[in-house]
Amino acid sequence: xxxxxxxxxxxxxxxxxxxxxxxxxxxxxxxxxxxxxxxxxxxxxxxxxxxxxxxxxxxxxxxxxxxxxxxxxxxxxxxxxxxxxxxxxxxxxxxxxxxxxxxxxxxxxxxxxxxxxxxxxxxxxxxxxxxxxxxxxxxxxxxxxxxxxxxxxxxxxxxxxxxxxxxxxxxxxxxxxxxxxxxxxxxxxxxxxxxxxxxxxxxxxxxxxxxxxxxxxxxxxxxxxxxxxxxxxxxxxxxxxxxxxxxxxxxxxxxxxxxxxxxxxxxxxxxxxxxxxxxxxxxxxxxxxxxxxxxxxxxxxxxxxxxxxxxxxxxxxxxxxxxxxxxxxxxxxxxxxxxxxxxxxxxxxxxxxxxxxxxxxxxxxxxxxxxxxxxxxxxxxxxxxxxxxxxxxxxxxxxxxxxxxxxxxxxxxxxxxxxxxxxxxxxxxxxxxx
Amino acid sequence: xxxxxxxxxxxxxxxxxxxxxxxxxxxxxxxxxxxxxxxxxxxxxxxxxxxxxxxxxxxxxxxxxxxxxxxxxxxxxxxxxxxxxxxxxxxxxxxxxxxxxxxxxxxxxxxxxxxxxxxxxxxxxxxxxxxxxxxxxxxxxxxxxxxxxxxxxxxxxxxxxxxxxxxxxxxxxxxxxxxxxxxxxxxxxxxxxxxxxxxxxxxxxxxxxxxxxxxxxxxxxxxxxxxxxxxxxxxxxxxxxxxxxxxxxxxxxxxxxxxxxxxxxxxxxxxxxxxxxxxxxxxxxxxxxxxxxxxxxxxxxxxxxxxxxxx
Numbered sequence: 021x022x023x024x025x026x027x028x029x030x031x032x033x034x035x036x037x038x039x040x041x042x043x044x045x046x047x048x049x050x051x052x053x054x055x056x057x058x059x060x061x062x063x064x065x066x067x068x069x070x071x072x073x074x075x076x077x078x079x080x081x082x083x084x085x086x087x088x089x090x091x092x093x094x095x096x097x098x099x100x101x102x103x104x105x106x107x108x109x110x111x112x113x114x115x116x117x118x119x120x121x122x123x124x125x126x127x128x129x130x131x132x133x134x135x136x137x138x139x140x141x142x143x144x145x146x147x148x149x150x151x152x153x154x155x156x157x158x159x160x161x162x163x164x165x166x167x168x169x170x171x172x173x174x175x176x177x178x179x180x181x182x183x184x185x186x187x188x189x190x191x192x193x194x195x196x197x198x199x200x201x202x203x204x205x206x207x208x209x210x211x212x213x214x215x216x217x218x219x220x221x222x223x224x225x226x227x228x229x230x231x232x233x234x235x236x237x238x239x240x241x242x243x244x245x246x247x248x249x250x251x252x253x254x255x256x257x258x259x260x261x262x263x264x265x266x267x268x269x270x271x272x273x274x275x276x277x278x279x280x281x282x283x284x285x286x287x288x289x290x291x292x293x294x295x296x297x298x299x300x301x302x303x304x305x306x307x308x309x310x311x312x313x314x315x316x317x318x319x320x321x322x323x324x325x326x327x328x329x330x331x332x333x334x335x336x337x338x339x340x341x342x343x344x345x346x347x348x349x350x351x352x353x354x355x356x357x358x359x360x361x362x363x364x365x366x367x368x369x370x371x372x373x374x375x376x377x378x379x380x381x382x383x384x385x386x387x388x389x390x391x392x393x394x395x396x397x398x399x400x401x402x403x404x405x406x407x408x409x410x411x412x413x414x415x416x417x418x419x420x421x422x423x424x425x426x427x428x429x430x431x432x433x434x435x436x437x438x439x440x441x442x443x444x445x446x447x448x449x450x451x452x453x454x
Numbered sequence: 455x456x457x458x459x460x461x462x463x464x465x466x467x468x469x470x471x472x473x474x475x476x477x478x479x480x481x482x483x484x485x486x487x488x489x490x491x492x493x494x495x496x497x498x499x500x501x502x503x504x505x506x507x508x509x510x511x512x513x514x515x516x517x518x519x520x521x522x523x524x525x526x527x528x529x530x531x532x533x534x535x536x537x538x539x540x541x542x543x544x545x546x547x548x549x550x551x552x553x554x555x556x557x558x559x560x561x562x563x564x565x566x567x568x569x570x571x572x573x574x575x576x577x578x579x580x581x582x583x584x585x586x587x588x589x590x591x592x593x594x595x596x597x598x599x600x601x602x603x604x605x606x607x608x609x610x611x612x613x614x615x616x617x618x619x620x621x622x623x624x625x626x627x628x629x630x631x632x633x634x635x636x637x638x639x640x641x642x643x644x645x646x647x648x649x650x651x652x653x654x655x656x657x658x659x660x661x662x663x664x665x666x667x668x669x670x671x672x673x674x675x676x677x678x679x680x681x682x683x684x685x686x687x688x689x690x691x692x693x694x695x696x697x698x699x700x701x702x703x704x705x706x707x708x709x710x711x712x713x714x715x716x717x718x719x720x721x722x723x724x725x726x727x728x729x730x731x732x733x734x735x736x737x738x739x740x741x742x743x744x745x746x747x748x749x750x751x752x753x754x755x756x757x758x759x760x761x762x763x764x765x
Contacts, residue, residue, distance in 0.1 A: 027543065041547060045750075169497035175469025222459075225466045229504035236502065365517040373513035380509050395525050396609035402524045409517035410524070424579040424610065431575060431602050432528035443512045453575065 024351045025107040030100060032321040039097050046101025049112055056122075057106070057113040063122045064102045064113075076102045077122045079129060082346045083319065086125050094315045153198055157256060160197020161235045164190065168232045176221050182213045201257030205231060223444070234381060247336040248379070254340075255381045260333060262342060270329035270344045273297035275304060276352045277324045278388060279438040279449030286312060293320045294386040294438070294449070295330075295341075296360050303386055304330050304341040318343075322450055325352045337378035354388065354436045354452045361388035361436060364405045372441055384442040386449075391434040394427050394451065401427065403446055406434065412445040426451040458488065459511060462504045470496040529605035536600075537571040540761050545573060548758075549580045554692050557700040558755055559584075563594045565762045572600040582606070582613045593619045668706045675702070676713050683745045690744045699751035707756040714749040 031040050046066060049055075053073065054065035060081055065073035074089040076098045085099045095103075106113060118126070167190055171181070180186045187210030194203035205227070212224045234255045241249050254260075275295040282291045293306040310316045327348040332338035362368045368387045375382050391406040401423060404410040416423040429435075429451050438450040465473040488507065493499035537545075541562070548559040566573065573581060578599060585591035595603070596617055607613045682688040690698075702710060 028539070031543070044547070165498075168501060169495065172466050172497050172500050173470050175472070176467045178469070221467055222463055225463055225504050226508040229501045229508060232498075232501035233505035236498075369515050369517065373515075376509060376513045380505075393525070393528075395520075397524045397526060399524065402520055404520040404525070405517075408520050408525075410520040411517050421579040421583070424606075425576050427609065428575040428578045428602065428606050431605060432526055443515075 025103055025110075026351075027104055027107045029321050029323070029351070030103040030107050033095055033103070033319045034093070034100060034315075039093050039095070039100055042097035043100025043104055046097055047104035047108060049105070049109075051101065052105065054119075055102075055105075055113045056116050056119065057110070058115060058118050061118055061122050061126060062102065062106055062113065063119060064105075066098045066101065074098050075121055077125050078103065079126060081348060082129075083324075083349055084129060095319070153258075156197050157199055157238075157258075160194055160199050160202075161238050161256075163193060163197075164199075164202065165232065165235045168228055168235070171228060176213070176224055181224075184210050184214070186210075199256045201255055202231065202234070203257070226443075230381065245336070247334055250334040251336055251379045251381055254333065254335065265331050265333065265342055266344055268331050268334070270331045271297070271300060271302065271341075272327075272329045272347075273300045273302070275326045275328055275330065276357060277320045277322050277326075278354070278357065279322055279386065279440075280320055281440065281447060281449055284309075288312075289316075291316055292440075294440075295326070296357060296388070298325075298357075298360075301360060303339060304332070305339045305386075306343065307340055323351050323353060325350045335379060337375045337382055339382075354438065354450065357388060358390055358436065361390045363390055364407045365389070365409050365411050366407065368441065372443075384440045384447075386438065386440050388436060388438050390436050392437045393432065393434050394430050394437070394448075395432060396427055403437070403439075403448070411441070414445045414447045423448065429453040459507055462488075462500065462507060465500055466504065470500055526609065530601040532572060532600045532602065534570050534572050534600060536574055537566055537765060538761075541566070541571075541765060542574045542577065544758055544761055545577055549577065549584065552584050555696055557696055558758060560591075560594060561700065561755075562758060562762060563598055565759075566765070567594070567597045569762075569765050571598070571765055573598050573603075575602045575606075578603050578606050582610075582616045586613060586616045589619060592616055668703075668709060671703070672706050672709045672713060675706075675710060676717070679714075679745060679748070680717060688744075690748070692747065695744060695748045695751055698748060699755050702752060702755075704756075704759050707752060707759070711749065711753050711756060714745070714752065718746060718749060 030043075034040060034043075051066055052064045053067060054063075056063050060079065062078040062080060064076050066076060067073045072088075074087055076085070076087045078085045078099065085095050087096045087098045089096055089098055091097070171178075187206050191203040191206040191210075194200070194206060209224065209227045209231070212220050212227065234252065237244065238252055238256065241252055244252070275297050278294050278296050280291060280293040282289055284290050289310050291306075291308050291310070293308075295304040295306065296302075297304065306318075306320070308316055308318070326343070326346050327350075328346045329344040330341040331344050333340040333342075362371075368385075368389065371387075372385050375385055389405060393404050395402045395404065400415070401413055402410050403413050413423075426448060431454055433454040435454045436452045437448060440447040440449065488503040491499055491502050491506070493502060536542075545559070545562060548555050548562060552559055563573075581595055581599070582603075585595050592615075596619055599607075599617065604617060607617050
């Protein structure tokens with residue numbers, strides 16, 4: 021099953037405006053001496069500055085693309101141009117057998133994804149490495165517990181609490197102890213005392229006490245249920261091997277991308293892509309990272325529906341997943357998913373409460389809410405449900421018009437929204453236009 | 455629960471050195487279940503009690519009712535049709551380069567006004583930001599933002615005046631017939647960027663001198679541009695090129711594009727590829743750069759006008 025391309029879907033494949041503009045310029049028949057399509061691929065040759073044309077091939081089944089141009093952008097303008105042309109007028113593409121360079125690429129992709137033989141593992145050495153890591157983490161977490169106790173002994177009004185260096189030193193210690201997730205959380209917590217709002221102390225207490233609970237529970241990890249042990253390890257930053265995860269049972273469903281969020285800075289960006297399974301009614305989170313301005317490995321567009329097998333990371337409340345295999349791609353709208361939506365915030369919070377009951381360290385829960393209203397007023401912007409109940413909205417960064425674009429799209433009318441709830445505020449991901 | 459939480463918070467703020475006894479003795483109302491937590495010291499007790507209490511609070515959260523003052527009436531329904539997706543995408547592109555392509559954006563909005571079409575709601579915030587400090591731009595928006603735009607402007611104090619245009623003449627001007635640049639405008643735009651006198655040559659396209667009026671105008675423009683291209687002293691900023699492209703009469707655009715392409719392909723067979731990479735202000739590229747960029751801008755405007763014509 022091939023993906024249904026629209027101009028908007030194609031443009032959503034990149035965040036780079038220059039590539040979008042350049043791609044749009046290349047989306048004319050005259051630029052492509054060769055165009056073709058079959059069940060699996062779309063391909064074309066674009067006459068560039070050299071004698072040899074650039075060769076673009078797109079794997080429609082797994083949404084992968086390749087271009088022979090030297091551009092480091094991904095997708096490049098040629099890929100975008102070819103897809104835009106296909107979206108505008110697919111009849112320009114002859115349905116013929118794929119050219120040799122297309123099939124060679126498709127075959128090499130298939131070969132790469134085929135299971136490679138496992139390397140010989142020196143089990144003794146591996147056990148030693150694990151043991152060393154366990155010791156490092158034990159030592160690091162012991163130090164963290166003492167440090168957190170010192171923090172509350174002296175109190176949050178202690179001036180050093182407002183110093184970033186105070187938190188960063190402990191974060192660096194956690195990196196040494198191979199507890200990377202705790203290091204990341206400490207650096208996030210460091211920003212709370214500097215916010216200066218009325219809630220900073222309450223929020224700081226929530227975060228440091230949850231961190232303590234994590235470190236304290238780790239001392240008794242062997243006595244906890246297996247799935248909760250996994251959540252503890254995730255909370256600490258114990259890495260999971262992709263190969264090992266892919267051996268776990270997979271869940272096949274029609275997974276629709278309902279929203280995504282990118283955060284981070286110039287050094288590292290993290291992306292959360294939320295998928296909803298149509299039949300299983302389960303949520304899945306694809307979490308990936310990209311350094312600097314490097315694009316993410318895969319492109320996800322809201323509304324894409326993957327007929328795919330996912331493997332969940334083991335957890336008492338499984339959310340994070342890996343894509344094991346994509347069987348086909350199609351498109352959906354939020355309207356098609358209303359059966360998965362909540363009618364009220366209370367219903368969403370009930371689900372959140374039961375999720376917390378499974379995993380007290382749960383970071384956030386995505387939700388779809390029907391008949392929600394985005395209402396700007398003199399004190400800010402509110403989001404309320406059909407029962408006229410509200411939850412705080414994450415305020416936009418200075419100069420960020422994203423929230424106002426969503427307000428304009430809904431015009432104050434009830435609509436379907438997608439968001440993330442982290443126990444404090446709603447992070448709005450998508451708003452259906454009215 | 456709130457009282458218990460406030461007790462924990464007060465202790466965390468002051469530090470257990472100063473407040474531990476009250477907590478451990480369970481004197482504060484409602485803290486009994488927390489006091490049963492086994493802990494080796496007051497700090498550990500405070501951190502564990504806070505962790506349990508905050509999880510309890512999170513799990514039992516009840517969303518408050520919205521205050522009446524925080525609800526606003528929704529925007530009224532539109533009486534006019536919104537522009538097509540194709541034009542909307544073009545406007546997105548123009549807004550992202552509004553500093554440079556201002557003239558094209560103004561032309562697009564003027565045409566939409568003439569056709570009685572509205573811009574898509576998602577573009578309103580960017581358009582308001584673009585227009586809020588310029589009365590000509592604000593006048594241009596009044597007739598293309600519709601009811602949704604009026605509603606949105608009322609919601610954000612930054613935009614409360616964005617659709618307030620005191621000089622009604624400006625709005626009428628924006629709503630008037632589409633102004634198509636005349637030959638004199640072409641001459642003036644080209645004259646602005648050159649040193650020698652182009653006027654006498656350009657006037658040769660006056661009627662009665664053989665060939666169609668459009669063909670003679672295209673010929674005069676091409677003569678001038680090609681002469682400039684040979685002159686190493688002539689360079690243009692991108693904004694200057696946009697200005698030139700924006701005054702070319704729409705009727706001559708296809709012919710002009712064909713001639714410019716031909717001129718470029720005669721010397722540089724693959725000029726189209728990499729055209730967007732050319733920076734016209736980069737002198738190392740010489741006159742090839744600005745000429746190619748001008749051709750690209752003229753083609754861009756032609757596509758834009760074709761899309762708007764289909765509205």
